[in-house]
Amino acid sequence: AQSVTQPDIHITVSEGASLELRCNYSYGATPYLFWYVQSPGQGLQLLLKYFSGDTLVQGIKGFEAEFKRSQSSFNLRKPSVHWSDAAEYFCAVGETTDSWGKLQFGAGTQVVVTP
Amino acid sequence: DVKVTQSSRYLVKRTGEKVFLECVQDMDHENMFWYRQDPGLGLRLIYFSYDVKMKEKGDIPEGYSVSREKKERFSLILESASTNQTSMYLCASSKETQYFGPGTRLLVL
Numbered sequence: 001a002q003s004v005t006q007p008d009i010h011i012t013v014s015e016g017a018s019l020e021l022r023c024n025y026s027y028g029a030t031p032y033l034f035w036y037v038q039s040p041g042q043g044l045q046l047l048l049k050y051f052s053g054d055t056l057v058q059g060i061k062g063f064e065a066e067f068k069r070s071q072s073s074f075n076l077r078k079p080s081v082h083w084s085d086a087a088e089y090f091c092a093v094g095e096t097t098d099s100w101g102k103l104q105f106g107a108g109t110q111v112v113v114t115p
Numbered sequence: 116d117v118k119v120t121q122s123s124r125y126l127v128k129r130t131g132e133k134v135f136l137e138c139v140q141d142m143d144h145e146n147m148f149w150y151r152q153d154p155g156l157g158l159r160l161i162y163f164s165y166d167v168k169m170k171e172k173g174d175i176p177e178g179y180s181v182s183r184e185k186k187e188r189f190s191l192i193l194e195s196a197s198t199n200q201t202s203m204y205l206c207a208s209s210k211e212t213q214y215f216g217p218g219t220r221l222l223v224l
Contacts, residue, residue, distance in 0.1 A: 009155070034212070043119075043205055043215035044158075051211070090157060092213075100165050101146050101209045102173075107157040 002027035004093050006106035013081050014114050021076040021109050023091030032094035033074040034103065035065055039087045047089075050074065061085070086113040118142070119216035121206055127222045134193040136219050138206030147189035148173075148213065149181060152203040164189055196223045 003026045013019050025031060032051055036044040048059025055067040065076045074091060088110050092103040122137035140147065146165050150158040150173075160173030162181040170181050178200060182190040189208075193200055201223045207213040 032211075036215075041218075041220075043217040044207075046212060046214065049212055100163060100171070101211060101213065102148075102160065102163065103213060105158040107155055 002031060002093050002095060002104050004091055004104050004106040006089075006091055006109050008109045009107070010110045010112070012112045012114060015083055016080050019076075019078045019081045019085070019111065021089050021091075021111070023074045023076065023106060025072050025074065025091075025093045027072075027093060027095065029096055030069065032096060033065075033067060034092040034094070035059065035063070035074075035076045036090045036092060037061075037087045038090065038108075044090060047076070081111075081113055083113050083115075086111055119206060119208055119214055121204075121216040121219050123219050124217060125220050125222075127224065128193075128196050129224055130197060132193075132196050132223075134196050134221065134223075136191040136193075136204055136206075136221070138189045138191070138208075138216055139187055140189075140208035140214075141187065142208065142210070142214070143186065144208040144210050144214075145186075146209045147183065148207040148209070149179075149189065149191045150205045150207070151175070151200075152205055152218070158205065161191065196221075198223050 005024045034049045035047040050057045088108045091106040094103045119140045148163040149161045164170045164183040180192045204219045206216040
């Protein structure tokens, strides 16, 4: 069974600084990979996804992520954060053999943006 | 845009009550999911459904049941609510990508 690790529970970043959130997964084949964002009291919004092809994926709100097969990682980046980026971020992994589209989620990384 | 709606944003129930959480999607998705979300644990899958009247247990089905009588609607049922079921409940629907509702925050007293 696959697993997902987000090593950082909490990250504080200054507004305008760059942000990188780490995600590592355990899965035998190439998985489907997702990043979601959750603002306080809200559901999850899809930021970006990787199914196949170009390993650098562009998403909404200026985010991008890079799939590195050799490192089993799918890290999320943003060059310059805005105060509105303060939220919780979840990495998720799906099995390509799973026709039901089940996902395994990481525990999340809480991002705080300081002025 | 995909729209997933959940019947309540906040619910307060008493121990032993039967609780229904409703989820509706408007994209004709086959697959629908119920998760609970607790701090530090991420999202954990309770049940999912891949067709009308079809359901499968997820990782933490104990204490819950589900119903899918119509394709667009997926209900989560707490037969006898307990305090340890106080949580945020999230519904999702998918074809290839899961899209989430706004969540229901349930407090069981």
